[in-house]
Amino acid sequence: ETYQATNWMAPVHILNEFTYQKFAEDVKAATGGGITFEVYSNGSLVPARTTMQGIRDGVAALGVVYPGYTPSELPLNNVVNDLVFVSDDDFASAFAYTELGLTHPKLIAEWKKNGGIFAGGYSTPVYNFVCVKPITAAGDAKGLKIRTAGGAQTAWVQSLGGVPVSVPIGDVYSGLERGSIDCTMSDPTNLDKGNKFWEVAKSVTLLPMGVVVGANYVYNPTFWKELEPAQRRALLDSMAVGVARAQVAYHVGVQAALEGSKERGLKIIEPAADLTEKLAAFQAALVEKLPQTAVAERKVEDPSDVIATFLELQKKWKGLMEGVDRTDADAVAKVLKDNLYAGIDENSFGLK
Amino acid sequence: MRRLVDVLTTTLAVLSALAMALMMLHVTADVAGKYLLRAPIPGTAEVVANYYMIAAVFLPLAWVEARSQPIVVDLFYTMAPAAGRRAMDLLGTVLTIAFYGVLAWLSWGSALAAWRIGEIVEGTWKVVVWPAKFLLPLGLAIACIVLMPRLADLLLGRDPGPRTEPA
Amino acid sequence: MDRIDIGFIGIAATLLMIGLRVPIGVAMGSVAFAGITAMMGLRPAIGIAKAIPYELIGDWNLSAVPMFLLMGYVASRAGLTNGLFGAARIFLNPIPGGLASSTVAASALFASASGSSVATAAAFSRIAVPEMLKAGYSPSLATGSVAAAGTLGSLIPPSVLFIVFGLMMDVSISTLFVAGIVPGVLSALMFVGMITWRAWRNPALAPRVVEHHSRAERMALLRDTWPLPVLIAGVMGGIFAGIFTATEAGAVGAFLASTIALLRRRLSVEVMRQALFDTAVGTSTIFIIVVGAALFARFVALSTLPNWLMTFFDGYSAVTVIVFVSALYLVLGCFLESISIMLLTLPVLAPLLSALGIDLVWFAVITVKLLEIGLITPPVGMNVYVIRSSLGGTVPLGTIFAGAGWFILTDVITLALLIGFPALSLWLPGMMVR
Ligand code: NA
Numbered sequence A: 001e002t003y004q005a006t007n008w009m010a011p012v013h014i015l016n017e018f019t020y021q022k023f024a025e026d027v028k029a030a031t032g033g034g035i036t037f038e039v040y041s042n043g044s045l046v047p048a049r050t051t052m053q054g055i056r057d058g059v060a061a062l063g064v065v066y067p068g069y070t071p072s073e074l075p076l077n078n079v080v081n082d083l084v085f086v087s088d089d090d091f092a093s094a095f096a097y098t099e100l101g102l103t104h105p106k107l108i109a110e111w112k113k114n115g116g117i118f119a120g121g122y123s124t125p126v127y128n129f130v131c132v133k134p135i136t137a138a139g140d141a142k143g144l145k146i147r148t149a150g151g152a153q154t155a156w157v158q159s160l161g162g163v164p165v166s167v168p169i170g171d172v173y174s175g176l177e178r179g180s181i182d183c184t185m186s187d188p189t190n191l192d193k194g195n196k197f198w199e200v201a202k203s204v205t206l207l208p209m210g211v212v213v214g215a216n217y218v219y220n221p222t223f224w225k226e227l228e229p230a231q232r233r234a235l236l237d238s239m240a241v242g243v244a245r246a247q248v249a250y251h252v253g254v255q256a257a258l259e260g261s262k263e264r265g266l267k268i269i270e271p272a273a274d275l276t277e278k279l280a281a282f283q284a285a286l287v288e289k290l291p292q293t294a295v296a297e298r299k300v301e302d303p304s305d306v307i308a309t310f311l312e313l314q315k316k317w318k319g320l321m322e323g324v325d326r327t328d329a330d331a332v333a334k335v336l337k338d339n340l341y342a343g344i345d346e347n348s349f350g351l352k
Numbered sequence B: 001m002r003r004l005v006d007v008l009t010t011t012l013a014v015l016s017a018l019a020m021a022l023m024m025l026h027v028t029a030d031v032a033g034k035y036l037l038r039a040p041i042p043g044t045a046e047v048v049a050n051y052y053m054i055a056a057v058f059l060p061l062a063w064v065e066a067r068s069q070p071i072v073v074d075l076f077y078t079m080a081p082a083a084g085r086r087a088m089d090l091l092g093t094v095l096t097i098a099f100y101g102v103l104a105w106l107s108w109g110s111a112l113a114a115w116r117i118g119e120i121v122e123g124t125w126k127v128v129v130w131p132a133k134f135l136l137p138l139g140l141a142i143a144c145i146v147l148m149p150r151l152a153d154l155l156l157g158r159d160p161g162p163r164t165e166p167a
Numbered sequence C: 001m002d003r004i005d006i007g008f009i010g011i012a013a014t015l016l017m018i019g020l021r022v023p024i025g026v027a028m029g030s031v032a033f034a035g036i037t038a039m040m041g042l043r044p045a046i047g048i049a050k051a052i053p054y055e056l057i058g059d060w061n062l063s064a065v066p067m068f069l070l071m072g073y074v075a076s077r078a079g080l081t082n083g084l085f086g087a088a089r090i091f092l093n094p095i096p097g098g099l100a101s102s103t104v105a106a107s108a109l110f111a112s113a114s115g116s117s118v119a120t121a122a123a124f125s126r127i128a129v130p131e132m133l134k135a136g137y138s139p140s141l142a143t144g145s146v147a148a149a150g151t152l153g154s155l156i157p158p159s160v161l162f163i164v165f166g167l168m169m170d171v172s173i174s175t176l177f178v179a180g181i182v183p184g185v186l187s188a189l190m191f192v193g194m195i196t197w198r199a200w201r202n203p204a205l206a207p208r209v210v211e212h213h214s215r216a217e218r219m220a221l222l223r224d225t226w227p228l229p230v231l232i233a234g235v236m237g238g239i240f241a242g243i244f245t246a247t248e249a250g251a252v253g254a255f256l257a258s259t260i261a262l263l264r265r266r267l268s269v270e271v272m273r274q275a276l277f278d279t280a281v282g283t284s285t286i287f288i289i290v291v292g293a294a295l296f297a298r299f300v301a302l303s304t305l306p307n308w309l310m311t312f313f314d315g316y317s318a319v320t321v322i323v324f325v326s327a328l329y330l331v332l333g334c335f336l337e338s339i340s341i342m343l344l345t346l347p348v349l350a351p352l353l354s355a356l357g358i359d360l361v362w363f364a365v366i367t368v369k370l371l372e373i374g375l376i377t378p379p380v381g382m383n384v385y386v387i388r389s390s391l392g393g394t395v396p397l398g399t400i401f402a403g404a405g406w407f408i409l410t411d412v413i414t415l416a417l418l419i420g421f422p423a424l425s426l427w428l429p430g431m432m433v434r
């Protein structure tokens, strides 16, 4: 049987190539052709912002959902995205977000309310400053125009005395080149891959300013329920591999991007102590205030329990990943399967 | 009816013309702010996309139907006899009403849903967007209303007359 | 029934409805809705119809269209474009067929303020045709040159066609604008060359006009026309240098055009009101088709037609495909208007183009050039119709088409050059700050 899967990224994007294109092949093989996903890329089936709605309406059986596109529909997921500004390990964040979404009743309920079943998440690599005018110490950012992607990033740049600027990702390159922006907050893979910031940027400041998380795999509930248990098992196992592959590809991408940037003569800057301290203070305040701001701005019930659980899970996954080769997709997939996906029961998960 | 149609179409078209003026001034001010003062106007892209563009496209629909002309291929129409022309007119009018009607109904549902959750978009800045969602059903529904007299004329075998060019 | 069959039926139904004078956006949108329902059921069809219109139109990049329309309307309604023909005349009158060549030159300049070819043709039919007829030019050359020169409107930036192409194919609009400059100028030069050659061979076509302009007259004409080219150069230069995005350039351009008009005491409340009205109505008319086409694109994708086409063209080279596409566009150009052709075909062609690794900027230039030729080919040639109606029917349709024939031949050569030498389109964008 053929089903539609929707992905708003290009086929070669990490979150499409490894989590959809290869995944579709895996699933087809594992189910003996019982489940064949037609992958629609570049949002050619439903636009990025309406992926959640498209899954709900059965336009696609499976899709990649970035909760930041629908902040009003997925407020609790967006609280988690506010929280991961404090993260410094993308594997731990991705797997913690995945476990949270698979097991925490509040998050399961939020996805269900929106007509979806969450079954796997991603985390971008840790964000850094990519700049034309280098930032080393806390005072350096004062007055600089810095492109941010919103949320805590905007508040953080303001707290440094910088000017947060909104620029579509496609215009960041020429913005850096022409000086309409001085810096962008970005994960290092944008230095090469597609955006090629390394052609115009002069420096990268390795200040770990959090990650951004999203859902790799969200299913239409009717689709999920109508599968045989063995097919659901096959999907769960393939997703463990898909989620792991995406993070490994990001990790390898970051190494290559930073290495290549250095060769091209970009300055790779270790942040000064005052900047690191300032960030730590900002992050501490963020975590402390997050429950209140979430209640006030995102209109959710007190999310303290979700926040605590996420931070705990993040710590747990950091521990589980210790000593694991982060460039070995099979090894990482095994950790993820043994410690999470194997425990998800194909006879009950997502059926209520 | 005729009078109501005039008032509705003109009001909506004036609103969208104002949106065009605001778009020009807002974006120019943002550019000037960015280069001259290092202070771009927060949320410009979001407001332009969600308010000015939506207003520009959906509010003048009624005007286009009443007074100007959507883009059509006239080739066979001009060659057809009078009865054929009337049939084509009828087909075009019915399908337009059906299409706009369905979109109006669906977008009304979306607008209500957006209003209930107080929908915002969240880029670098947060911008409230639910009010913009009501512009779609508004513009589409009034375009349908404007076409009703025309449909009645065609069904009753009367000549609906040409669409009047804007004064 | 297979999805591919529904796909073919849907395309046939769309063309039939368009032929029966159903508005093009409505035809594409309704077929898409019915077709998706037939393939996947009502719920997914509703899901797509609910999601597309707002998400599609609520896009920052799209706003380049109204802003460039506004710039063009302000410039022409405030009379900033009036002197162009007179100024071009001063320089080109001495060569054979000088008035026709002046039309081409002035149209090229006007095109750089206008995003649309039909608008360009309309503007010059009233100014240039009567002058040429008065000078004893053959009616077919007089009208043909205006019809053809009008087609420069969409090739020379700004251009609504490039904006729509860029949006549909995810290519930078700024890059497309810059890519259009050399082919646009080349087209104009080819026209001038052809006119000169024909008028030189057969002086009866275009009798020489003896004119004498005093220095004061020349200066007055130049004083009247210089702000527009300067404005355009500034706006395009801003895009070239990467200072403005396309939308920003459009807005700043419209603002500067208004300011210049105001300083020259040409901007009345009435002029501004009309320009804003025309912009809103024009934007709506174009984008309701884009909405229908976006639904249609989903229908086409789900129908697996693009895959079918890819299998069909498996093993053919890129040039073969381009030639095939050219033939297709020339045929469609006989019946349909430019934006609609693009919106109908690109969803089907896109996967094939990317599979063949065809440079989309180059392909965009070829597409726009083809669509421009379609504006002057019979039986439906928008530019020809516009000229006929603005001349009040004094010149028969056949005469105008006949006059356009020579220009079509010239354009075919230009097109062959553009296909044969991609550098003509790609060199300038390669120089710009991305
Ligand atoms: Na133009």
Ligand code: NA
Pocket (backbone or CB within 6 Å): C333, C334, C335, C373, C374, C375, C376, C377, C378, C379, C380, C381, C382
């Ligand atoms: Na034609």
